[in-house]
Amino acid sequence: MTFSLIGRCARTGRLGLGITTFSLAVGGRCEGVAANVGVCKTQAFPNRTNDPLGIKLMAEGYLPARVMEMFASNDTEHSYRQIAIMNRDGRIAAHTGPGCRGWAGHEEGTDCVAFGNGLVGPQVLDGMIKGFLSRPDDALEHRLMRAIEGGRDAGGQGTPDAHRPERSAAIKVVDRRDYPDVDVRVDVHPTAVAELRRVLEEFKLYEEFYRGRDTDPAKAIPQDVFVAQLKAKRA
Amino acid sequence: MTYTILGRCAKTGRVGIGIATFSITVGRYAHSARSMVGVTVSQAFANENNNAIALRLLEQGFTAKATLEHLKANDEYFTYRQIGVIDRTGAAAAYTGPGVRGWAGEVVGDNYIATGNGLVGAHVADAIARGFLAEPDSDLEHRLLMGIEYGRDAGGQGTAEEHKAERSSALLVYSRHTYPDIDLRVDLHATAVEELRRVYVEYKQYEAYYRHRGEHPRGAQSQEAFMATLNTSAA
Amino acid sequence: MTYTLLARCPLTGQVGIGIATYSICVGLYCNGLRGNTGAVMTQAFVNQSNNPLALKLLAQGFMPGHVLDELKANDPYSEYRQIAVIDRVGRIAAYSGPKNRGWAGHKVGEGYVAMGNVLAGEHVVDAMAKAYEAATKLPFERRLLAAIEAGRDAGGQAGNDGHLTERSAAVMVYGDYDHAELDLRVDLHETAVEELRRAFEEYELYRGYYKERSKNPKDAMPQFAFVETLAKKKEVAQ
Numbered sequence: 001m002t003f004s005l006i007g008r009c010a011r012t013g014r015l016g017l018g019i020t021t022f023s024l025a026v027g028g029r030c031e032g033v034a035a036n037v038g039v040c041k042t043q044a045f046p047n048r049t050n051d052p053l054g055i056k057l058m059a060e061g062y063l064p065a066r067v068m069e070m071f072a073s074n075d076t077e078h079s080y081r082q083i084a085i086m087n088r089d090g091r092i093a094a095h096t097g098p099g100c101r102g103w104a105g106h107e108e109g110t111d112c113v114a115f116g117n118g119l120v121g122p123q124v125l126d127g128m129i130k131g132f133l134s135r136p137d138d139a140l141e142h143r144l145m146r147a148i149e150g151g152r153d154a155g156g157q158g159t160p161d162a163h164r165p166e167r168s169a170a171i172k173v174v175d176r177r178d179y180p181d182v183d184v185r186v187d188v189h190p191t192a193v194a195e196l197r198r199v200l201e202e203f204k205l206y207e208e209f210y211r212g213r214d215t216d217p218a219k220a221i222p223q224d225v226f227v228a229q230l231k232a233k234r235a
Numbered sequence: 236m237t238y239t240i241l242g243r244c245a246k247t248g249r250v251g252i253g254i255a256t257f258s259i260t261v262g263r264y265a266h267s268a269r270s271m272v273g274v275t276v277s278q279a280f281a282n283e284n285n286n287a288i289a290l291r292l293l294e295q296g297f298t299a300k301a302t303l304e305h306l307k308a309n310d311e312y313f314t315y316r317q318i319g320v321i322d323r324t325g326a327a328a329a330y331t332g333p334g335v336r337g338w339a340g341e342v343v344g345d346n347y348i349a350t351g352n353g354l355v356g357a358h359v360a361d362a363i364a365r366g367f368l369a370e371p372d373s374d375l376e377h378r379l380l381m382g383i384e385y386g387r388d389a390g391g392q393g394t395a396e397e398h399k400a401e402r403s404s405a406l407l408v409y410s411r412h413t414y415p416d417i418d419l420r421v422d423l424h425a426t427a428v429e430e431l432r433r434v435y436v437e438y439k440q441y442e443a444y445y446r447h448r449g450e451h452p453r454g455a456q457s458q459e460a461f462m463a464t465l466n467t468s469a470a
Numbered sequence: 471m472t473y474t475l476l477a478r479c480p481l482t483g484q485v486g487i488g489i490a491t492y493s494i495c496v497g498l499y500c501n502g503l504r505g506n507t508g509a510v511m512t513q514a515f516v517n518q519s520n521n522p523l524a525l526k527l528l529a530q531g532f533m534p535g536h537v538l539d540e541l542k543a544n545d546p547y548s549e550y551r552q553i554a555v556i557d558r559v560g561r562i563a564a565y566s567g568p569k570n571r572g573w574a575g576h577k578v579g580e581g582y583v584a585m586g587n588v589l590a591g592e593h594v595v596d597a598m599a600k601a602y603e604a605a606t607k608l609p610f611e612r613r614l615l616a617a618i619e620a621g622r623d624a625g626g627q628a629g630n631d632g633h634l635t636e637r638s639a640a641v642m643v644y645g646d647y648d649h650a651e652l653d654l655r656v657d658l659h660e661t662a663v664e665e666l667r668r669a670f671e672e673y674e675l676y677r678g679y680y681k682e683r684s685k686n687p688k689d690a691m692p693q694f695a696f697v698e699t700l701a702k703k704k705e706v707a708q
Contacts, residue, residue: 023441024434024437024438024441025418025419025420025434027418027420028415028419028420029418031413044452045448045449045452048412048414048449049412049413051414077451099452099453177283178284178287179264179283179287183260183262183263184260184263184422185422187420187421187438188434188438198423199259199422202259202423203260203422203423206259206260210258210281213281214280214283215312217312217315218315218334222336223236
């Protein structure tokens with residue numbers, strides 16, 4: 001049981017994944033997010049070899065639809081996987097195999113694809129897409145955060161009688177660099193989405209400071225000084 | 236201010252990193268190991284480009300030492316970085332630039348590098364190494380986590396007058412697969428090393444189950460049924 | 471007309487091949503080994519583009535079954551090939567095409583494939599598999615040699631006019647480096663498997679020395695001096 005959204009910022013070309021699940025440490029299974037290439041996520045009963053392979057194939061120039069065909073011929077248990085793929089141009093391929101448990105499905109929206117399994121119903125996908133589209137001019141990471149919150153608020157995972165909490169969550173956004181612009185995770189937490197919101201908000205306060213330490217360390221202030229300044233601002 | 240253990244298992248070739256720091260979301264620039272090729276870290280005033288470059292060079296066949304030379308030649312602010320590199324033979328090369336703050340340095344040994352900056356003293360780096368070496372027959376992830384915990388127990392970051400908490404931490408190990416064996420992060424927490432241990436213990440209970448359901452989805456036990464066998468509550 | 475043991479060592483992750491054939495210079499076709507990627511071999515009517523392509527597909531992360539499908543789909547004469555594919559963790563796919571000359575077939579075991587064509591019979595492949603499996607205490611390369619010798623001893627190859635001798639043979643092992651840990655060939659000899667064994671035992675005496683002179687050239691003993699120490703050891707032994 002998981003609900004996820006892959007999204008693209010049409011203005012900047014940034015790509016990203018927002019994901020949350022009842023399982024633990026889902027962020028440690030998100031290798032398939034690559035700058036200038038695309039996003040590929042396999043969930044439900046995940047085939048771990050898929051995502052690195054999907055990235056390599058997209059880097060070779062294969063379109064998401066062709067990558068999905070190759071996944072199918074490479075995997076005797078393809079019917080148990082749920083997979084969504086988006087390339088740098090925003091082209092999408094998605095698959096929800098009949099072996100996925102609970103309510104499972106995927107839905108495309110403007111610059112995004114929402115996909116989930118073990119959900120209370122399709123309203124979770126609607127909730128994610130609505131969340132993603134609610135403030136379209138915001139930075140991609142904020143849109144992905146609202147997508148996950150939208151999915152949670154629409155009922156999330158489980159059944160009407162037995163809700164399942166989100167116990168891990170992650171957001172990853174890539175731009176042009178070899179490493180992600182934004183990469184925040186919550187691995188084991190009883191309310192992982194709320195906790196991810198907390199981590200994301202905190203990280204956004206530090207983002208520019210950390211980048212400055214990388215590109216211009218001679219001018220960087222010590223981190224405890226920066227933290228003290230933040231504290232003062234908050235007070 | 237950060238302290239890190241890079242390690243390689245001489246017996247199996249597995250590579251990995253354990254890291255803890257006052258900064259937040261450290262895991263996003265510590266995903267720096269590659270299957271049977273090597274492991275690296277760039278910290279202090281972290282040059283976030285370095286990890287990808289180093290891994291590519293290691294994969295090409297450059298030694299740890301040569302890789303470090305490349306990173307130096309490619310970075311006008313090299314003197315502000317603290318870097319460790321271990322290659323596929325277990326050879327290790329480390330550097331602590333003069334621009335790095337606080338007590339900073341490394342212990343380089345057979346298939347490991349214990350390195351840190353902004354530490355209370357050299358005894359912290361020594362303790363990390365001791366922790367890593369304490370159980371040579373244990374799995375690599377276990378040894379890396381012990382390294383980090385010994386570092387924390389020896390005083391960690393800050394000065395004698397003012398201790399600095401660990402606010403984020405991460406643990407990552409690769410074996411032969413294109414995806415990690417284990418990839419855990421604590422992005423924002425008041426006691427991030429304790430939290431990493433908690434996450435690790437929790438996740439380890441599920442590890443084999445998650446692997447199995449991906450490789451053998453037919454008839455796989457549902458996660459709730461599996462959890463019932465653990466005698467833990469869901470949230 | 472070839473018999474082959476292709477394997478991945480479960481202990482070390484090394485990949486390797488032992489091979490013997492009536493053809494000459496068989497070693498030149500054995501370009502299907504790569505550390506932490508896999509072991510592949512196409513024989514019988516050889517398609518030389520198969521091995522490099524298969525390694526690239528394995529490096530991408532495809533399963534051996536899919537790699538085999540790709541090789542066949544990419545080849546109008548796929549029915550003439552005999553193919554084995556082993557990946558970095560020991561998963562296997564193998565194929566003996568219907569147009570292989572008889573007796574042809576393969577046996578898949580734990581981390582290995584024993585295969586051959588124009589053989590004296592199925593018992594040759596069985597003997598190779600048995601010998602490889604029995605030799606668990608030996609280092610990986612010695613297991614490969616034991617398998618090839620067992621194939622020879624079980625009767626090896628047989629064409630229209632009876633037994634065919636082995637005229638070339640090879641044993642190769644790759645570990646975690648980009649270069650081979652062992653790469654020995656006998657390209658043209660009347661009893662190539664015997665000759666491969668002889669070459670191997672001789673080369674074994676030199677391996678440590680060669681490794682040392684590459685790592686530490688400053689202190690390296692000249693080779694003729696090393697050869698003299700070997701000769702002296704042999705004298706003492708006799």
